[in-house]
Amino acid sequence: MSFDHAQPRETLVSVSGLSVHFPIYAGLIRRQVGTVRAVDGVTFDVARGETLGLVGESGCGKSTTGRAILRLVEATSGKILMAGQDIASLGAEPLRRMRPRMQMIFQDPHASLNPRMTVGSIIAEPLTEHGTLRGRARQRRVEELLDAVGLNPDFANRYPHEFSGGQRQRIGIARALALDPDFIVCDEPIAALDVSIQAQVVNLLEELQERLGLTYLFISHDLSMVRHIADRVAVMYLGKIIELATRDALYDAPKHPYTQALLSAVPIPNPRVEATRRHIILKGDVPSPANPPSGCRFRTRCPIAEARCAAEEPAWRKLEDGRHVACHFAT
Amino acid sequence: MARYALRRLLIAIPTLLAISFIIFALLDLAPSDPTANLPLTIPPEVREKIRLSLGMGEPFVVRYFKWLEQFMVNEPLNVLEQWTGWTIGDSENRLRVLSWATRSPVVDLIVERLPQTLWVVGMSYVIAVVIAVPIGVISAYRQYSLFDQIGTFISMLGFSIPTFFTGLLLIVIFSVWLGWLPSIYDTTHVVRDWDSFVFQVKQMIMPTMVLALANASQISRFMRASMLDNLTQDYVRTARAKGLRERVVVLTHVLRNSLIPVVTVIALGVPTIFGGAIITEQIFRVNGIGQLLIIGIEGADIPLVQTLTFIFAILIVLFNLIADLIYGMLDPRIRYD
Numbered sequence: 001m002s003f004d005h006a007q008p009r010e011t012l013v014s015v016s017g018l019s020v021h022f023p024i025y026a027g028l029i030r031r032q033v034g035t036v037r038a039v040d041g042v043t044f045d046v047a048r049g050e051t052l053g054l055v056g057e058s059g060c061g062k063s064t065t066g067r068a069i070l071r072l073v074e075a076t077s078g079k080i081l082m083a084g085q086d087i088a089s090l091g092a093e094p095l096r097r098m099r100p101r102m103q104m105i106f107q108d109p110h111a112s113l114n115p116r117m118t119v120g121s122i123i124a125e126p127l128t129e130h131g132t133l134r135g136r137a138r139q140r141r142v143e144e145l146l147d148a149v150g151l152n153p154d155f156a157n158r159y160p161h162e163f164s165g166g167q168r169q170r171i172g173i174a175r176a177l178a179l180d181p182d183f184i185v186c187d188e189p190i191a192a193l194d195v196s197i198q199a200q201v202v203n204l205l206e207e208l209q210e211r212l213g214l215t216y217l218f219i220s221h222d223l224s225m226v227r228h229i230a231d232r233v234a235v236m237y238l239g240k241i242i243e244l245a246t247r248d249a250l251y252d253a254p255k256h257p258y259t260q261a262l263l264s265a266v267p268i269p270n271p272r273v274e275a276t277r278r279h280i281i282l283k284g285d286v287p288s289p290a291n292p293p294s295g296c297r298f299r300t301r302c303p304i305a306e307a308r309c310a311a312e313e314p315a316w317r318k319l320e321d322g323r324h325v326a327c328h329f330a331t
Numbered sequence: 332m333a334r335y336a337l338r339r340l341l342i343a344i345p346t347l348l349a350i351s352f353i354i355f356a357l358l359d360l361a362p363s364d365p366t367a368n369l370p371l372t373i374p375p376e377v378r379e380k381i382r383l384s385l386g387m388g389e390p391f392v393v394r395y396f397k398w399l400e401q402f403m404v405n406e407p408l409n410v411l412e413q414w415t416g417w418t419i420g421d422s423e424n425r426l427r428v429l430s431w432a433t434r435s436p437v438v439d440l441i442v443e444r445l446p447q448t449l450w451v452v453g454m455s456y457v458i459a460v461v462i463a464v465p466i467g468v469i470s471a472y473r474q475y476s477l478f479d480q481i482g483t484f485i486s487m488l489g490f491s492i493p494t495f496f497t498g499l500l501l502i503v504i505f506s507v508w509l510g511w512l513p514s515i516y517d518t519t520h521v522v523r524d525w526d527s528f529v530f531q532v533k534q535m536i537m538p539t540m541v542l543a544l545a546n547a548s549q550i551s552r553f554m555r556a557s558m559l560d561n562l563t564q565d566y567v568r569t570a571r572a573k574g575l576r577e578r579v580v581v582l583t584h585v586l587r588n589s590l591i592p593v594v595t596v597i598a599l600g601v602p603t604i605f606g607g608a609i610i611t612e613q614i615f616r617v618n619g620i621g622q623l624l625i626i627g628i629e630g631a632d633i634p635l636v637q638t639l640t641f642i643f644a645i646l647i648v649l650f651n652l653i654a655d656l657i658y659g660m661l662d663p664r665i666r667y668d
Contacts, residue, residue: 067568072571072572092577099574106568106569111566112565112568113569114566114584115663116587116591125573126575129573129574129575129576159664
C-alpha cells in the first residue's frame with residue numbers, strides 16, 4: 001500500500017499534542033515531588049485502512065500512547081479525534097458507547113484474559129454489553145469469531161489456561177473483533193510469543209485487516225516485524241515522536257540520528273554484510289522521563305549533537321519527501 | 332473431584348487417629364486429678380476409690396482404646412438410634428463417653444451448649460464477613476483514600492487489641508456507664524414476642540460485636556490485599572477496553588477473582604465458630620462450647636476435654652478439605668485429578 005504520494009485518504013484517528021504525565025509521590029505525606037513525562041506532546045494521524053507502526057525502545061512511552069488513545073490511561077493534555085469526536089474529553093458514558101469502535105490487542109495473552117471466564121463468555125461479554133445479539137445468535141457470533149481467528153468453535157467452553165500462548169493471543173484478537181471495531185491498537189501483540197508463532201499471528205492480523213478493513217496502530221519494538229506489517233512508521237524516543245515516514249522511506253533512508261542507530265541495530269541475515277556494515281552504537285542510557293534533557297531529548301546520546309541541541313528544542317518539520325522529523329540537522 | 336474428596340477423607344482417618352492419640356497422651360501426661368476439686372474432708376482411700384471407679388486404674392492403652400470405642404462406635408450408634416428409633420444390639424448397656432464431673436454423656440452436654448455458641452459466635456462470623464468484604468473492596472478500589480486510611484486504622488486496632496480487652500471495654504461503656512446493654516448473656520431467655528426479641532438482640536450485640544471486630548479486621552485485610560492484587564491485572568484493563576461499566580468491571584471481574592483466596596480463609600475460620608470464643612464466652616457468661624471447655628479443664632474432666640478437642644480436630648480437618656474443594660470450584664485453573 002503506497003500511502004504518501006497517492007491522494008490523501010480519510011483520516012480516522014487524529015492525535016495532537018497528546019501528553020500523559022504520571023505524578024511521583026514521595027515522603028511521609030505523599031506529596032507530589034515530580035512528574036514522569038511518559039508521553040509528551042505526540043502528534044500524528046492514522047488514515048482509514050492503514051497500519052501505522054509505532055516503534056521505540058522499552059520505556060519510551062509507546063504503550064502508554066496506545067493506551068491513552070483508547071483512554072485506558074487518562075491523557076494529561078491533547079486531543080484525540082476519532083470520527084469527529086474528541087475521545088480525550090468524552091464523559092464516562094459517551095466513552096463507553098465509543099468503545100465498540102476502538103479496541104486493543106494486548107501484549108500479554110496470559111494475563112489479559114480473565115482466568116475465571118470461559119473463552120466463550122470472554123468474547124460474548126462485549127456483545128452482551130453493547131450489542132443486541134441474544135441467545136443462539138450470540139452463540140453463533142462467538143463461534144464465527146473463533147473460526148475467523150483460526151480456532152475451533154468448540155473451544156468456547158474452555159478456560160484460557162487450557163490454551164497455548166499463540167492460541168490465547170488469537171482469543172484476544174477474537175475478543176477485540178467482537179464488536180466490529182474500526183480502529184485497533186495492537187500493543188506489542190507478538191512480543192510474548194515464540195518466534196514461530198509470531199509470523200502466524202501477524203499474518204492473521206494482516207488477513208483480518210484486508211477482510212474487515214481494519215485500521216491498526218501497531219506498537220512494537222521489533223523493527224523487522226514493523227517493516228513487514230506497517231504502511232507508515234513513527235519512531236518514539238523518551239515520550240516524543242522523533243521521526244514519522246512511510247515505511248520504505250524510513251527503512252531505506254532514516255533521517256533522524258536515533259532512527260539511524262535503531263535501524264543499524266537490526267541484524268542482517270547475511271554474515272558477510274553483517275560483518276562489514278557500520279553499526280552505530282549509542283553511548284549511555286536513556287535519560288529518565290522524570291527529568292528529560294533540555295532542548296532535544298536525544299542530545300545526550302546523539303553522535304552529531306551540538307550546542308544548539310541543548311538550547312533549542314528541534315521543531316517537528318516536514319521534509320521535502322513528506323516525512324516528519326524532529327532534528328535540527330535532518331534534510 | 333469426588334474421587335479427590337474421597338481420597339482426602341480416607342487420608343483423614345489415620346490423621347485423626349494420630350491426633351486423638353496425641354491428645355489423649357498429652358492429657359494423660361498432664362498432672363491433673365479429677366478428685367482435686369472435691370472437699371478436703373474426703374479421705375485419701377475414698378479418693379483412690381473414686382479414681383478407680385472412673386477407670387483410672389486401667390493401663391493407658393486400655394483407657395485409650397475404650398475411649399476410642401466409646402466415641403467412634405457407641406456414640407454414633409446412639410445418635411443413629413435416637414434419630415431412627417431403632418434398637419441396635421445391646422443399647423441399654425452400651426457405654427457412652429461420660430463426663431467425670433457431671434456424670435452425664437459428653438455428647439449431650441455439647442448438644443445442649445451448641446446453640447448458644449452457634450448463635451453468638453456464628454452470628455459474629457456472619458456479621459464479620461458481611462462487614463469485611465465491602466470494606467476490603469472499597470479500601471482497595473480507593474487505595475490510600477481517607478476511607479482506606481480509617482479502615483486500616485480500625486483493622487489494626489481489631490487485630491492488635493485482644494477480645495478480653497475490647498469485651499471489658501464495651502461492658503464498662505455500655506453496661507456500667509450508659510446502662511444500655513446487659514453485660515451477662517441470659518441463655519434461658521426465650522424469644523416469644525417483639526419485646527423479648529429486642530432483648531435477645533440487645534444481649535447479643537456486645538459479644539457478637541467484640542468477635543466480629545476481631546474477625547472482620549482480619550478478613551477485610553485479606554479482601555483488600557486480594558483486590559489490590561487483581562485490580563492491577565491486565566484482564567481488568569481488558570474488561571475496561573470492552574466498554575463495560577465500572578461497576579461490572581469491579582464486581583464481576585475483579586471481585587470474583589479476588590474472592591478465591593478470601594473464601595478459603597473464611598472457610599478455614601469456620602471451625603473456630605464451633606470451638607466457640609473461649610474468652611469472649613467467659614466474659615459475657617455465654618454458656619457455650621468455649622465455656623464448657625474451660626470448665627472441663629478446670630475440673631480435670633478428661634473425657635470432656637478429650638472429646639471436645641477431638642471434635643475441633645475433626646472440624647479443622649473437614650474444613651481444610653472443604654476449603655480446598657471450594658478453591659477448586661472457584662478457580663478453573665485448579666484441577667483435582
